Amino acid sequence: MLFEKDYFLTGKINEECGVFGVFNVKDAASLTYFGLHALQHRGQEASGIATSNKKEIKCIKGRGLLTETFNNRVIKELKGVHAVGHVRYSTAGGNEIENIQPIMVRSHKGDFAVSHNGNIVNAKELREEMENNGSIFQGTSDSEIIGHLIQREQGDFVEKIRKAVLHLEGAFAFVVMRENEMYAVRDHNGLRPLSVAKVDNGYVVSSESCAFDIVNGREEFDVLPGELLKIDYNGIQHIQYAEKTQLKMCAMEYIYFSRPDSSIDGINVHTARKLSGRMLAKIDKEAGDVEADIVVGVPDSSLSAAMGYAEESGLPYELGLIKNRYVGRTFIQPTQAQRERGVRMKLSAVRDIVKGKRIILVDDSIVRGTTSKRIVQLLKDAGATEVHVRIGSPAITHPCFYGVDTSSRKELISARKNNEEVRDFIIADSLKFLEVDKMMEAFETENLCVACFNGVYPTDLFNLGVQLKEEIENER
Amino acid sequence: MLFEKDYFLTGKINEECGVFGVFNVKDAASLTYFGLHALQHRGQEASGIATSNKKEIKCIKGRGLLTETFNNRVIKELKGVHAVGHVRYSTAGGNEIENIQPIMVRSHKGDFAVSHNGNIVNAKELREEMENNGSIFQGTSDSEIIGHLIQREQGDFVEKIRKAVLHLEGAFAFVVMRENEMYAVRDHNGLRPLSVAKVDNGYVVSSESCAFDIVNGREEFDVLPGELLKIDYNGIQHIQYAEKTQLKMCAMEYIYFSRPDSSIDGINVHTARKLSGRMLAKIDKEAGDVEADIVVGVPDSSLSAAMGYAEESGLPYELGLIKNRYVGRTFIQPTQAQRERGVRMKLSAVRDIVKGKRIILVDDSIVRGTTSKRIVQLLKDAGATEVHVRIGSPAITHPCFYGVDTSSRKELISARKNNEEVRDFIIADSLKFLEVDKMMEAFETENLCVACFNGVYPTDLFNLGVQLKEEIENER
Amino acid sequence: MLFEKDYFLTGKINEECGVFGVFNVKDAASLTYFGLHALQHRGQEASGIATSNKKEIKCIKGRGLLTETFNNRVIKELKGVHAVGHVRYSTAGGNEIENIQPIMVRSHKGDFAVSHNGNIVNAKELREEMENNGSIFQGTSDSEIIGHLIQREQGDFVEKIRKAVLHLEGAFAFVVMRENEMYAVRDHNGLRPLSVAKVDNGYVVSSESCAFDIVNGREEFDVLPGELLKIDYNGIQHIQYAEKTQLKMCAMEYIYFSRPDSSIDGINVHTARKLSGRMLAKIDKEAGDVEADIVVGVPDSSLSAAMGYAEESGLPYELGLIKNRYVGRTFIQPTQAQRERGVRMKLSAVRDIVKGKRIILVDDSIVRGTTSKRIVQLLKDAGATEVHVRIGSPAITHPCFYGVDTSSRKELISARKNNEEVRDFIIADSLKFLEVDKMMEAFETENLCVACFNGVYPTDLFNLGVQLKEEIENER
């Protein structure tokens, strides 16, 4: 399960960033604000919007939620018909001001702004090479690398971007705004989502399609793997920059990153989750080994899968866990002695529902296991007699190098323990994950990156691969 | 349906206040903080906590969410083993600092603090009488009246409270904290909820039982209608102050105020809602007049009822509407031309689910009808072919004088229009409310105040009754 | 010497509150804001403004500087042509929200707002009496007592105020605003200042005349001791409510409270201070016992006296101490080991001026002596060879009961030590105070309260006198 931000609990997968762009629509800043608002679940650490009034670019950004940086007055300052915005999820070590996006590049040949989602696996190599050539980096974000690469290349701007992208290895989906043009790029494996829609006579670009509704977007389509779009007053030009492409969309986007009302590469997120729940139920039915009274999902990201499980199994779907809507970023930390309170401030068990019940608890994933354990405890404290945990995705055994912050293998409980040990740790009565092939069968697609489940990475890993090998070696 | 606070939409019922008290438990302020956090849905306009260190009372309060006034440093300043807190929902005209609770009474005979939830219908009469006797009122809250009444009466403190309460007419549930005692009072109709639980060797008092879990409360019970509890180091003393009592719990608490994991007067809120949904389905089945594909609830308060409807009808329960978790209090207001954006910033239709579907849309109530209309529109824009609205409560035709802010009858759409006209206004394909008797049958209780549905008020209405009569007259 | 607020140093006299009122002038809230801004030196802990739009009164108040509570948007909310405002200085124990002024009294007979400066010495007696009669007090401010007294009295409003004031003993200057009237009152000893001026066709009332300039006030005059002014659309009505009056203006207002550009009861503050400096120089000249090179004043309040000393003595006036303009309320506290830094963050010695010099250091007063000691040290560290301290007022030996927060006698260094001992404590080479008679000779008036210098209090002291007697007894 995923909390918006894990303040009390550790060991959970972190969320992704969100990018949003507007080309040639009135009040572009305001539209970007609404778009980023719909993408706020992808990042709450910082946000920024840059606008172009066709002559110059202005950029405002700051820490925290969108609402902490932007209000009516600030949005008014951001005049223009083009805009690019960003909501940022950052890891502990990188919350410096220099990393807040969009990254601005100020140049006598024309300024540009970059908003990026993903992770460049050859970032270290690229930085060192450019530093050796005299470039300076002020922060540690990959967007700054993209800016440098573009600036360094020769040719007209579309050519500069095309050449720059060829240096990048990893997962990326980014938008570049110039005074009168916009560019949208997706990596050649399509690891990160990026969609486009029409609005009035212009265009919007977004990490997730859920942001199109609020801006009245229509005629949506996905940027293709290895594709570079140039958007200007003449419309959209599609450029396939990579020779070899494949679609390996991050499975975690379906499993819990994205909003249920988003569709990515033709698959609706809610539907995919529900199908994963159905598949879990089918497997249980076939095995015939679990008797239960009710199905409960961990809010919010696992409700769809729980509903699917309930439908398939015929068991009643119940609201056994409630999420507190007022969990914010500045909460008082419980004292050491009250550590249990962390999960209880976010989730409550509905005693009258769970008391005396055998429960199928559907969750989306298990990372370190500590949160799962606390939730099972919560249900048992409220009187549940049995808690059978069903996970709508495979066990995570490998680190992600493409933007999902699961750190090292050591923290992944399933990398260190077998299924029975994990079940024991989370004090569940039974535990099942969805195997990779079953998940693909459920989602009805094989166009997924499942590296964190099986260690098959779709890109070269550069020095990261070395790290990983060492980690695996060290474990022996 | 209920939004936390209606910033863009008008015409919705407002929420209630929440009170919380702690007697003789370590770190009382911290416990009160966690308790109020669980009650935050009852009020977001202001909050306050007063603590007693057995010798003196200190009170800190401020505007906005709990987290805007309290942090670790502030909580540390509030030393003591007793505490009383409040989260306030205030109407537009009353957000002055003087109305933030707890209300402190500073006296050479000993200070006390009052936290109150409800509405005193003879407030005007009481104030005028006391003002004529020289009392001054600094704000417009009912709590201030309670403070005055207590101070004015003679006898020991429990006697003063007992006498004071006899002057009050209306709905009230309040807690009074002195240096070394605590009092909890509920009106003789039990219109507002108030529960007690044990924690360690002390006690906690709360508007809703959902707050007990986080503080490890046990052995919960409800304060009875017309009961006054005195809590001190000897335990709890139960005093029945009123001769004639009955239980007429506000039906709206079950329908949407309270959290699903709360139980009030023996009935779990989620269960009650689910039963109302089942009843709606039964009625539809008996009538046999609706064919539909899926059941969708308006998040969050109507999900339980929708689940009940789905179970009873056999139709699939679907996540057709998604609620944005980041709707806060300081959002940019959409321009006049973008007014539709209001509802869309909070709710999104899941296009892949609702497209081409005939939908049973379950909501908890309709006040002015404007929000309902926008939600129906949202679903139809997303491709729903039919939207059949089912309301888990009766049509609201009368104003509430007990704390539910529905203003005058003129604003209540069902007070002015018949069922067909309302259906037409909200552009639904069909519309059904749950009748009063069917709701009671569903909830399996008749101990409900249903005045807003049928105009039968359980208390004297004083001058308010005159207003109402005039209103009804004027309508003719 | 006086710092705006003593964050690092203890033992200094605290400042007074400031009141400001506007009757019948356009944009009254804005005018009050500007007026309070000119009075901000009298209190930085909280501020408030209430306005009347002729029909109802609205009040906004909050903690901290004026700018922390008020901005253009807030001022716009405060519509009306009448206003009353307050800046509050509060002692450590009294910073509760309930004590922020103006105090509002809401009544069915008409609301009113009270802003008060001073100290009621029979407050305890009045509160107890009213509490026994059933009144409740929410805070601990004297203004609340004034509100109660007014409300309790019978008759028309001017009669109610007149009767109420007769109960008050002590130092007070307050303004009451009703929907369409304003009242200004000063105690019968005139212990606290209060002035009036015309603005357009209306009036403004202010604690100090320095606030009149910014609002274009003209035809200024002081409210007389024992006088009650009623201001309405017919003009000003002067009512002498007290039979026996005398002018005993607080000497400390001249010595350091008030701004140099204010005039109180006909005497300009800067002029009075300068004359005190001249008198100090005359005394030194007559004694012929000090040789020095330069005269240095402690900024800001002692600069006038230092200039007077320099002129009279013929010694050069030098800028030997500089005050940092950015000392604010939220500064980082130096660690224990860096305690000296406190005074150095506020004051710097100009090394090139003071090095090798024999200095006459002119200050306005000594309370505990710790700050004086640090300043002398500062100058000696910067190379001064001798520092001769000259104080522009007598030694403070008695507590003030009229609003000047000097706490108990024990903290007053001159109440416990003789002149030589004090000199030794502050490590000065010589030390002289101005005797009471010499100060009066310098100021050219005997209409001063000098109780803190000689223990002769102009009012009955009630229980406070008892405290004092005990204190003096205990010292023996």
Next chain:
Amino acid sequence: MLFEKDYFLTGKINEECGVFGVFNVKDAASLTYFGLHALQHRGQEASGIATSNKKEIKCIKGRGLLTETFNNRVIKELKGVHAVGHVRYSTAGGNEIENIQPIMVRSHKGDFAVSHNGNIVNAKELREEMENNGSIFQGTSDSEIIGHLIQREQGDFVEKIRKAVLHLEGAFAFVVMRENEMYAVRDHNGLRPLSVAKVDNGYVVSSESCAFDIVNGREEFDVLPGELLKIDYNGIQHIQYAEKTQLKMCAMEYIYFSRPDSSIDGINVHTARKLSGRMLAKIDKEAGDVEADIVVGVPDSSLSAAMGYAEESGLPYELGLIKNRYVGRTFIQPTQAQRERGVRMKLSAVRDIVKGKRIILVDDSIVRGTTSKRIVQLLKDAGATEVHVRIGSPAITHPCFYGVDTSSRKELISARKNNEEVRDFIIADSLKFLEVDKMMEAFETENLCVACFNGVYPTDLFNLGVQLKEEIENER
């Protein structure tokens, strides 16, 4: 005269930035905080501190005063024994987050942080050249250029800096911090000040010596023109990087930028100002053409000069103008009709002093003349019969290209009007500036940049010179 920041008035010279560095002293962040606090008058728009714990560099920065970004908690996060800080004054167009200093350069060869004060006149040329070579600039600050130049050069770090500096033309004083070294550089004309002192076994570097006192600095000295200091654990290494050097210290630093308790290149600021006042008086005495009653200085920067004038002339120095200590950054803007209030919120005339008097008003400079006019008006409104304005510096006729924001010649009143016309504009009864030679005579040095007074610029002006020529041409 200079206001801390001109919110209501336009046309005034802006202030400079301040830099501060600490090498090898415990609690370096805390020390830097105190040092920057003493330099806060040099910039209030933004501030930042970077610290090195010998292994890595952490940087925190933000908008507004030091106290808006830093508190005890933040300072604690900045661990280390080395630090570099900055307070920034920015012009309207450059308040983007990218321009806040220190500028961080993150590199695999080791990070470094740059804090800079001054203006690089060949910035445009350098940027274009580096951009053409593929460098990207994120902001518009000169510090970013310095970072790029250092990074681009080859050799060890001291060599990289030495080579980098040779490309810079203009006014600069900057500090570079690496993990275990610090560098301090001053331009070859010494246009901006930079001083060093010892603290314990380490060193501090500061724009002004006034910051040394609070950190217990000793053995102060100035970095020489054209000098580069390398500070490491072995001590300080002095490197003269420029072949041709001269001392042309900005005269404006003495006239009003710097704090009176600072000494720059051996001259105390207060003393210099006082001598300029004396010189003005001598000139008046020799001319014998002015009769006056009192001397008044515009607070705070002109008080020293006014004191000098008074001493030399024998006229009494008087506190005729009072400055409000609470003028902050978030004040309510007076409406158009109340524009006069701007100057009155900051300055008040002491009516009792100036009434009926012939005044010598000493100010430090005149830029556009509008503020001077308002101050003269203020005094006349308060009853002054004559106001004779004496300026402690020459008439400003040329723009500054070295960091003093006087924009174009067109805004400089003395570039367009002769002395009599200026006098007429500011409604003074007479007006005299101090001629360049007289100022040098007063200051007892010729080591001054006086380009803004006579157009003789000590550096090549690049394209700026072209602009200037065009401006002068256009005026003809």
